[in-house]
Each structure stands twice: as structure tokens, then as C-alpha cells.
Amino acid sequence: MLKVTFSAACRFVILIAFCCSAMVCFSQEPSHSISGADADKLLVTRVEPAYPVSVKDANVAGNVIIHFNIQKDGSTGQVQAFYADTGTRKFAMIDHPEVHQAVLDAIKQWKYRPYLVDGKPAEAATMAILRFDFCKQDSSCQSEPAEFKVTVVPAPRTPVSGEILLNEKQVEGKLVKQVQPRYPHMAKIAHVSGDVVLHILIDKQGHVAQVQAKSGHPLLIQAAVDAVKQWEYQPFMIGGQVVQVGADVTVRFHM
Template identity: 30%
Template sequence: MFQDALFVPDRNFRAKAAALPVAALVHAVVLTLLVTIPLLRVGDLPEIDLTDVIVVPAPPRPPLPPPKARAGNPGGHIRAKRAVAASADPWRFTPVVIPDGIVEEGFGVEGVEGGIEGGLDYGADGGFPRNFIGNMLYTIIGEPAEPVVRAAGDIRAPRLVRKVEPDYPEIARQARVEGVVILEATTDVYGRVTGVRVLRSLPFLDEAAIEAVRQWVYEPMVINGRPRPVTFTVTVRFVLKNSEERAGDR
């Protein structure tokens, strides 16, 4: 009977043990709400008292006392010295006496040390011909464009001073095309090529020849002391030799 009393299960203990987690959870939720609700509440902002501020200017300084009279000046007055600013430019000041007329300033031409008084009418030996530069500038700026002169007979083609080698097109190299392209070029008074047209064509090579000649620069053509545009013939030769491309002009 004593053993049976020791091992009798307590139903109330089991019920209390099962309700313990639920009670702990409820207490945790209540504590969380008690902490977070005051934080989430938006409080009213405190009122701020505004005070009008009036800015009053400072009172003026009292006048300075008069200076003490010196022994040589019994009246006590001090004469102020007039400071006149010295200027190196006299034209900034209005003259006291108005002149009767205006004197024109002369623009003297200073000569060169060792020169001849009065100069030379036709320049010196070894210089340009008379009015060469003047005629050139007048031709370029003042007069209408001069007609184009064709290089023929006594008029020779201008001298080439800058040459750009033409490129050998890949299609012409593969087709083994070689030969001569004859062009007609026109230069302006400065020696620059302004126009190119084909006189004798060669398949696949015309554009390469034209593109190269457009970049060439010639010596200006001067006829009777005046620069003139000139038209002349240009020969561009394309040669294939030992699987190597070579292009040139004649």
C-alpha cells in the first residue's frame, strides 16, 4: 500500500506543466507591447516662443575735439595742404586756357640706320622686280580670278615640291593589273591641286591615282610677275615586279 501511494500520477501537475509555456509566451507578448507602444506613439512637438528682435544702429561717434593751436597760429586754424596727384599723362587734365586751334600731331617715319635719305624708287639690286609683291597681292585679293593657263609650248608644267605615293589597290594586285594612268591636274595660285580628271583610264587604279595627285603640291606658276592657275598633264605609273607593288609618276 505504501508503494502504490508513491507512484500515483498527479494529473494536476501534468496540466500545470503543459500550461507553463503558454503563460510564458503570453507574458512575453504583453511585455513587448508595453515597451513598443509608447515608442510608436507620436508626441506633440513643444511650442517655441518667438521673440521679435529689433536691430538698432549704433549711435554715431562724438566729434573729435579741435586741435590745439600752435604758437605761430593764434587763431587755432590749420590750413589743409592740397595734394595734387602728379601724372605722367598731361592729357587727362582739362587745360586752363582753351587754345584757338587744334594742333595736328605729325606721324614721322623713322628710317633705318645706314639707309639713304628719301629711299630708292625701284629698290636695291638683288631684290624682287618692281611691283612684284604688290601685283601678286592685288591679283589674289583685289582682282577677279585669273583664267587658267594650260602648260604647253613655252609654258612648262610647274615643279613638284610635295609628292604622296599612291596606294596599290588589293584587287588590282590580285588581278595583276599594271600600267599607266594619265590625269589632267589643275593648280591654284598657291600651287595646290584643285581639280583632277582622268585622260587615260586603267581598271582598278584610277581612284588610287586621283587620291594621290590631289595631295600633291606644286611650285606656284608666275607669268609676267603674276601668279596664275595652270592645267597640265600628270602620268602615274603602276608596276608589279617580283610580287612587289611599285607606283610612281613621270
């Protein structure tokens, strides 16, 4: 009886160890990444996404950025519709599930020649930008959509009661803890760099209580927000009283 119990326990421990190991391996990013232009040189089969009728009827056009891995056999894996930006008649941005699904279905059918490292196939992360343009697919369309732009459309901000507005230089001198942002992997692949401007509210304890994006590339904004939320300042005093202040701050991303 004891022998059977011990054997079952051993099998359970081995199973748990195997599952944990598999999860770690699956979650790891490929050790190699290549630009979209370099990936295009390896592309053998490309399937274009179907334009969803409901999206086309709404006169929505734009770009969808896709992040995926080229597997060792040239197939695609871990495909993710990352972000869509547009210039359109009706909308400043696209974030439409039907568009994303159409793109995912198409990318999964793409086929590449294996990416070689030292003569051996290797898995590599890359990206692609697909354009949805209803004018190109409808000859009755008489005018072109607006020029494509990367746009941030912040929600209207309600000033916080008692908030004192300062400029960036005024709060910079009180900064005691500055966490540098982690450069997003997707932004590196896309060779995206630039500044992100955020409006922050600093509470009476010197902590960043609120953060709102004002401008910047969408691939960089979240990394900037995550870093700035960890910044700390000396408490601000005006007229002998500790106050909460608001200011714009700039986070720079340069490769």
C-alpha cells in the first residue's frame, strides 16, 4: 500500500514539474526578432484578409499592426492583432473585433521560408502592417479617406478639485524617484521611437495618483504610463500648505 502511494506521489510531482517547464517555455519570447521588411523577403504565401462587410459599410479604413512569430518550419504562431490606427471620415481610430479577426485568420495562413541562424532554422518574432482601405475595394468610392495618421484621442479630462497646475520644469526639480520605461518589444521591431507626453496628478504625499496620455505613438504610451506611475516626488508646498499638483511630463524613447 505504501509502495503504491509513493509511486503515485512521484508521478504527480513529475507531472507538475513537466507542466511548469512547458509553461515557461511557451511564455518565452523568441530570442531573435526581424523587421517586417526582412520578413517580407522570406514570405512565400500571403493570404489577404477579407474586408468585413459591416466595417466597409461604415466607411472605416485604416492600418492594423500584427505581431507574430515565424516558426522554424515557416508557419506563423502566436499571432496578435496589436493596434489599429486610421484616418477616416467617421473615426479617429479603429479597434474593431471583426477587423482583428479577419487579420488573424489571414496571417495564420501565411507561409515563410525558415529564418536561418548559423545555417539552422530559428524562431523569430516580427510584425506586419495591413491596410484596410474601402476605396480600393469599391470602384464607386469617389473620394479618398483622410491621410493615415497615428493619433491619440484622450478622453476629456475633468480637473481635480484643488489641483494646482505647474509646468514640467517646476515639477522636475522635485522628482526623487524616476523609473525608466521598458522599451516595448513590438516598438523595437517596428523601429518606433519618439516622445510620449503625459498629464499627471501628484498627490500630497508626492505619489503619482493619476496619469493620462496626451500625445505619443500608441506602441509607446502604455510603457510610458507604467513607468511614470512609479515616479515619486517631494511633496509640493504653496503658501505653507502641502498641495496636490498637476503637470505635463515627457517620456522619451530612443533606440
